[in-house]
Amino acid sequence: MEVPEERLTSATFEELAMPLFDQLYNFAHWLTQNRSEAEDLVQETYVKALKGFSSFQPGTNFRAWIYRILRNTFLTSRTGLKATATVPLDVDDAPEVPAGPDTPETIFIERSQQQLLQGAIEDLPLHFREVLLLCEVEEMSYQEIGEALAIPIGTVMSRLSRARKALRENLRQKLEGG
Amino acid sequence: MADDFTAKLDSYLDGELRADEIKAVGLHVRSCPACSADILSRVQLKRAVQIAGKRYAPSAEFRARVRRKIAARPRFSPVRVWLTAASTIAVLLVAGLLANYVGNQRLERRHAFSEIADLHVATLASPNPVDVVSTDRHTVKPWFQGKIPFTFNLPELSNSEFTLLGGRVVYLEQTPGAQLIYQVRKHEISVFIFQDGAVNPALREASGPLRHVSFNLQSWSDKGLRYFVIGDASGDDIRNLADLLKNAAKS
Numbered sequence: 503m504e505v506p507e508e509r510l511t512s513a514t515f516e517e518l519a520m521p522l523f524d525q526l527y528n529f530a531h532w533l534t535q536n537r538s539e540a541e542d543l544v545q546e547t548y549v550k551a552l553k554g555f556s557s558f559q560p561g562t563n564f565r566a567w568i569y570r571i572l573r574n575t576f577l578t579s580r581t582g583l584k585a586t587a588t589v590p591l592d593v594d595d596a597p598e599v600p601a602g603p604d605t606p607e608t609i610f611i612e613r614s615q616q617q618l619l620q621g622a623i624e625d626l627p628l629h630f631r632e633v634l635l636l637c638e639v640e641e642m643s644y645q646e647i648g649e650a651l652a653i654p655i656g657t658v659m660s661r662l663s664r665a666r667k668a669l670r671e672n673l674r675q676k677l678e679g680g
Numbered sequence: 681m682a683d684d685f686t687a688k689l690d691s692y693l694d695g696e697l698r699a700d701e702i703k704a705v706g707l708h709v710r711s712c713p714a715c716s717a718d719i720l721s722r723v724q725l726k727r728a729v730q731i732a733g734k735r736y737a738p739s740a741e742f743r744a745r746v747r748r749k750i751a752a753r754p755r756f757s758p759v760r761v762w763l764t765a766a767s768t769i770a771v772l773l774v775a776g777l778l779a780n781y782v783g784n785q786r787l788e789r790r791h792a793f794s795e796i797a798d799l800h801v802a803t804l805a806s807p808n809p810v811d812v813v814s815t816d817r818h819t820v821k822p823w824f825q826g827k828i829p830f831t832f833n834l835p836e837l838s839n840s841e842f843t844l845l846g847g848r849v850v851y852l853e854q855t856p857g858a859q860l861i862y863q864v865r866k867h868e869i870s871v872f873i874f875q876d877g878a879v880n881p882a883l884r885e886a887s888g889p890l891r892h893v894s895f896n897l898q899s900w901s902d903k904g905l906r907y908f909v910i911g912d913a914s915g916d917d918i919r920n921l922a923d924l925l926k927n928a929a930k931s
Contacts, residue, residue, distance in 0.1 A: 523746070544738070619729065620735060623729065638726055639734060641730075644694070666725070
């Protein structure tokens with residue numbers, strides 16, 4: 503979603519931002535895991551984005567820009583600070599492993615336990631949860647994810663790989679436990 | 681299962697590989713049962729997360745609240761508001777002054793021409809409207825010698841509908857001038873002649889009907905003299921007499 507320079511006026515902000523409302527709210531709720539906090543986060547994001555719209559660089563990605571504002575706003579909130587208390591290691595030290603023939607996800611699909619999967623996503627550390635959601639739910643490219651999270655593409659790839667691995671592990675534990 | 685292909689499976693499913701890499705991975709997956717099974721489970725997880733991830737929806741009330749919040753706030757800084765207000769006031773002030781000036785000009789012109797009309801009416805109301813009574817221009821013109829600081833030519837009227845009744849000296853704003861009375865079909869018309877530089881500048885405007893006093897008027901300047909032809913005769917009569925005077929001035 504690139505904005506041509508001639509369209510960069512305050513009047514276009516609503517036109518650009520409101521179609522992303524549902525997505526941003528969904529992402530905010532996943533981050534905060536609380537409806538009230540999600541609403542506060544989204545509202546603050548829109549107010550900040552509108553205020554800073556004149557500084558938006560025309561020709562760049564508006565969706566990535568507003569997601570970045572939302573994420574930065576979240577990171578400075580009480581819940582965000584708590585969630586980031588554990589700093590992730592972005593070193594790609596975990597070798598890629600095959601999912602295997604009898605994997606948790608195939609078992610999960612068979613059982614159709616969506617709630618279980620949602621729980622597994624919730625249990626992911628913030629830095630895994632956000633990159634996974636931006637890729638799978640928002641269907642952002644690695645480039646967009648990198649812009650939204652302010653990290654290099656290589657980090658996006660390694661973090662995404664580790665997030666999927668962690669998700670599979672969470673699912674395995676939930677299935678074995680439940 | 682080849683490790684280098686396994687490492688690329690996620691990027692393959694995410695659509696982040698180059699065309700040649702996509703082709704290579706696709707060929708390998710079709711020939712490798714392990715990678716084929718692996719990619720199937722990754723696709724299943726990807727799809728499941730996509731569905732499960734769309735979990736939360738905002739309320740309509742919350743959406744409306746945010747929309748109001750971003751739509752109801754005009755992005756004006758206090759400085760901009762003040763500048764806008766100052767500009768508006770300046771424009772209104774200039775427009776007001778301009779309107780006032782134009783209005784004053786119009787009013788002044790109206791008053792000036794009203795004076796001409798008053799002179800005409802006063803003359804007709806007088807029991808002795810003219811000081812020199814003659815239909816002969818060669819009698820009337822010399823009469824003004826020594827009475828006014830200029831001289832003028834009068835038209836020959838033998839082949840026209842107009843009759844010269846006579847003339848008198850008049851003063852317009854303390855400026856002496858000549859008033860000549862002509863008649864056309866029982867309508868009496870005044871011709872006023874003054875030095876152009878001595879009359880009110882408001883009287884140097886274009887001619888036309890004086891609607892506010894219901895008279896027709898022709899006014900022009902020639903060789904330093906300002907002429908006014910005014911009366912209740914038709915506009916054509918006033919113009920015809922004016923043309924006669926203009927032609928006479930050229931002779």
